[in-house]
Amino acid sequence: MSSQNNGSSAIADAQAKAQVLDRDDPLAFTRSEFNIPTKTQIASTRLPDSATTETGSGDGVTEKCVYLCGNSLGLQPKRTQTRVNQYLSTWATQGVQGHFKPLEESPLPTWLDADDRAAQLIAPIVGASKAEVAVMQTLTANLHLLMSAFYKPDINGKHKIILESKAFPSDHFAVETQLRHHNLDPATSMITLTSPSSPEDNILTTAEILSAITTHAATTALILLPGIQYYTGQLLDIPTITAHARAHSVFLIWDLAHAVGNAPLRLHDWGVDAAAWCSYKYLNGGPGCIGGLFVHERNSAVPPPVGELEVEQKEGEWESEGYGNRLAGWWGNDKRTRFAMVNRFRPVPGAAGFQLSNPSILDITSLTASLEVFAEAAGVGALRKKSLRLTAFLEELLLGEGSIVGAEERALFRVITPSDPAQRGAQLSLMLRGGLLEVVMRELEKRAVIVDERKPDVIRVAPAPLYNSFEDCVRFVVAFGEALAVASKEVAV
Numbered sequence: 323m324s325s326q327n328n329g330s331s332a333i334a335d336a337q338a339k340a341q342v343l344d345r346d347d348p349l350a351f352t353r354s355e356f357n358i359p360t361k362t363q364i365a366s367t368r369l370p371d372s373a374t375t376e377t378g379s380g381d382g383v384t385e386k387c388v389y390l391c392g393n394s395l396g397l398q399p400k401r402t403q404t405r406v407n408q409y410l411s412t413w414a415t416q417g418v419q420g421h422f423k424p425l426e427e428s429p430l431p432t433w434l435d436a437d438d439r440a441a442q443l444i445a446p447i448v449g450a451s452k453a454e455v456a457v458m459q460t461l462t463a464n465l466h467l468l469m470s471a472f473y474k475p476d477i478n479g480k481h482k483i484i485l486e487s488k489a490f491p492s493d494h495f496a497v498e499t500q501l502r503h504h505n506l507d508p509a510t511s512m513i514t515l516t517s518p519s520s521p522e523d524n525i526l527t528t529a530e531i532l533s534a535i536t537t538h539a540a541t542t543a544l545i546l547l548p549g550i551q552y553y554t555g556q557l558l559d560i561p562t563i564t565a566h567a568r569a570h571s572v573f574l575i576w577d578l579a580h581a582v583g584n585a586p587l588r589l590h591d592w593g594v595d596a597a598a599w600c601s602y603k604y605l606n607g608g609p610g611c612i613g614g615l616f617v618h619e620r621n622s623a624v625p626p627p628v629g630e631l632e633v634e635q636k637e638g639e640w641e642s643e644g645y646g647n648r649l650a651g652w653w654g655n656d657k658r659t660r661f662a663m664v665n666r667f668r669p670v671p672g673a674a675g676f677q678l679s680n681p682s683i684l685d686i687t688s689l690t691a692s693l694e695v696f697a698e699a700a701g702v703g704a705l706r707k708k709s710l711r712l713t714a715f716l717e718e719l720l721l722g723e724g725s726i727v728g729a730e731e732r733a734l735f736r737v738i739t740p741s742d743p744a745q746r747g748a749q750l751s752l753m754l755r756g757g758l759l760e761v762v763m764r765e766l767e768k769r770a771v772i773v774d775e776r777k778p779d780v781i782r783v784a785p786a787p788l789y790n791s792f793e794d795c796v797r798f799v800v801a802f803g804e805a806l807a808v809a810s811k812e813v814a815v
Contacts, residue, residue, distance in 0.1 A: 332726045333800055336719060340792035343715070349708050349787060355695050356397045356606075356789040358386045361770040387770040388797045392786030393555075393580060393749045394774045396606030396692070405430065405691040409683060420683075434657075436686045441674070443693035447605075447702055448578070448597070449588035450616050453672035457601075457614045457689065458653075458681055461579055462492045464598035464615040465546070467676055469500045471648040472573050472596060472621070473544045480543040480572075481506060484534060487514040488524045490552050493577055497546055513538055523738045523753075524551075528559045532566045539570035547574065549581030549597075553776055555739035555749035555784075557585055561592040568593060579603060582614075584709070584747040586702050589616050596621065604748070604786060605696075607689035612682060617673040624671040651678030695788065708787040709748045715792055716750060716785055717741070719799040726799055731806040734758060738780070749784040751776075758809040765805035771798055 344350055363370070364387040389397060408430055412420045421433045431439040440457040448455060458464065475481035481504075483497050498508045515534050517526045535545065545567055550557050560576060567574040576597040581587060583604030589597060597616040601607030648669070652660060654677040656668045669675025699705055718724050721737065734755045739746050754762060759779050766773060766781075773783050785795055 329726065329728060332724070333796070336724065336726050336796045336799075337793065339724075340715070340796045343711070343792040347708065347792075349699055349704060350791070352695060352699050352787075353789045353791060355399055355401070355698075357400055358389060358397060358789060361385050361387050363387075364770050364772065385770075387772060388794050388801070389772045390783045390785055390790065390794065390798055391772045391774050392604055392606075392788075392790070393552075393584075393747075393782055393784035395602055395609055396604055396786065397789055398608070399606055399692045399695050401694065402608070402688050402691040405687050406684065409687045430687065433680075433683045436683050436690075437653075437674070437677070437681050440686050440690050440693065443690060443697065444614055447583060447587070447693070447696060448599075448614075448616055449586070449592075450590045451619065451672075453674070454590060454619055454622070455614060455616050456673040456677055457612055457686060458677045459615075460610070460613045461577070461598055461600040462496055464613050465493065465496050465575065465577065466500070467649055467678075468575050468596045468598060468615060468617070469496065469544065469546075471676065472575070473500060473504075474647065475501075475504050475506060475511070475543050477506070480541055482511050482513055482538060482542045482544075484513045484515065484538060484542055484545040484547075484572075486524065486526060486547065486551070487516040488551070488553055489514075489546070489548070490577070490579070493546060493548075513542070523554055525554055525556055525738070525740060526558075528562055531558070531563055535563075535566055535570055535572060539572055542572050545572055545574040547576060549576050549578040549587070550585065550747045550749070552580050553751065553780065553782075555580075555746050555751045555782065557581070557740075557744070557746050559745075560587070560594065564592050564594050568595070580747060580749070583696070583702065583705075586706050590618065594618060601689050601692075604788075605689065606692035606788070607685070611689055612685035615673055615676065617676060619672065622672050622675060624669055624675060648676055649678070653677040653680045699788065705787045709785070710743050712785040712787060712790060712792065712795065713746070713748055713750060714743065716783065716795040716799070719795055720750075720752075720802075726796070727803040728807070730810070731803050734806050734810060747784075748786055749782055752781050752783060754779045754781065754806075754809075757813045758806070761809035761812050762802070762805045765808050766801055769801040769804070771801045773798075 360383060362383045416423060424432055437457050441452050441455050444457060445452045445455050485493060485497055497512060501508050501511050515526055517524050517530055547558060549560055564574055573595050576594060578597050578599040580603060582599040595618055600613045601611045602609055650667050654669045654675045656670055719726050735752045737750055738753045739750045756779055759775055763775050773781050775781050
């Protein structure tokens, strides 16, 4: 039997196995909750007339693309359009009354309470009480707000900030500008962690991170780390690192952009100081959608007022009440006085007290539509179980005994994401041989396979359990093998 026939047989076996896994998947129903572009749609260069799925005949019109890019932008839930239209109808028919007036048979809260409803839905996803989370702003803005509140440098003592050397650029920029805002030099006040055991990929072991904290604790005021590293897909040991930082009296903020909605989180129980995230990746809120933050209850307590709320602020009261460092805005003010228009700031207890302006109801409505699907899927725990199976199946198809990639093509890439399932989320990062990336991405796009790239040589592949299937994994690996074969002929390797 020829090697080609052997390959065809392996692919057929993989497809048959995927069909059984998809048939027996208890969460398969959530795939139908999302708009998955067809091959024709993904190749189109024209704005469609509507958001409805195209109909007609032919494979390209009806067959779905392979979308494995939820780590960058999640797909649109079908109910998003419904909820957004309900919001638009409320605005069109009620005007300003939409802020306060409940409407019969509407699934939407009043605009005054929209952020509260979103906090209620996101709290179980991050493992927090509703009072410890706020849906607000965007990821980097929230990181700045948290650093403004909790980074308290002492030039003669604790003033340094620790982050990883390959941090997402926005995180690096935020840290550097926070230091400059305090008239500190990043060259002496910023510590960037590089793994001595993995200098090329920078897979930081927990032991290496703990050692760095111990070494620099006496001069470090803040640590910023990712829950899941965007480039490698590594899931850090959040509870262990958090406990170590707290034991050394160093405030730790987690960037959960790639972890929220992907890996189970128990931020309250783990004692996490604070965290921030976006909502357009695994949370499927939409491009640039509203972000969120977590502040542990021990860091966000507000003393109760004595008697009636006073109109005038007493001298020194701001500092004595323990919330003087935060940047404030009217939406963070106590709801009882928010519309009284008095110039006395008393924040809402908890994370909501860190809000600034009234949030975009369009954004919150879009996000909440997706959070409803999470609730129907029984939360992140159930999704994580499926995610572990999906990613393991993808890895097996790429590199295991059941690989459907030819031996020559397997030599052209390696997986840099940790092989231990406990140390990764949904994403596998594939490091290609130098010079192949452009051709591989072109060939995948021709085959209606959507992943993303991180130059110079990495593609990131993320099967999201809410809408990806085991068959998606097979289709990707087949297309990837074909793309590598084309690239190896076009590029000297």
